[in-house]
Amino acid sequence: MVSIVNSTMDQSKSVYDIIMETKMPHTTAYRKIKWLVEQDLLVVDRICxxxxxxxxxxxHSVFRTIVVKYENIKIIIEAEQNIDPVNRLTERFFSL
Structure with missing residues (x-):
């Protein structure tokens, strides 16, 4: 799943593009993408x-960066959001 999130961090990609880039079997890719969408870790950016x-x-991945640290029996997770909802809505509105 990490490879799918990494693949879609910079730009939106189709399932076919993700499969070609990650060299993942089709059924595995579809299953993992479905799970990531259900968990709100991937979003459908566009339908073409x-x-x-x-x-x-x-x-498209909802995270720009994810950092996981393990320090003194604590797990610290830092994540930077990839999608600004206001900018995305404005972009779509003015592209009509």
Whole structure:
């Protein structure tokens, strides 16, 4: 799952692009992406239509960075959010 999150941190990608980049089996990729979306760790950034008329989603990680530290029997997790909801909404509104 880390490889999927890493793959989608910088730019939105389709399931096919994620599979090609991570060299993950199709069924595993679909199952993990579904779980990540259900846990709100990935979001559907856009829904596109291919030249053949097929619909596909582009996924994007909600985190820009994740740091996990283990110090003195404590686990410290630091995460930087990747998506600013206000900017994203403004972007979509003005792109119509």
């Amino acid at each position: 239509i291919s030249d053949e008329g097929k619909k596909y989603s582009l996924f």
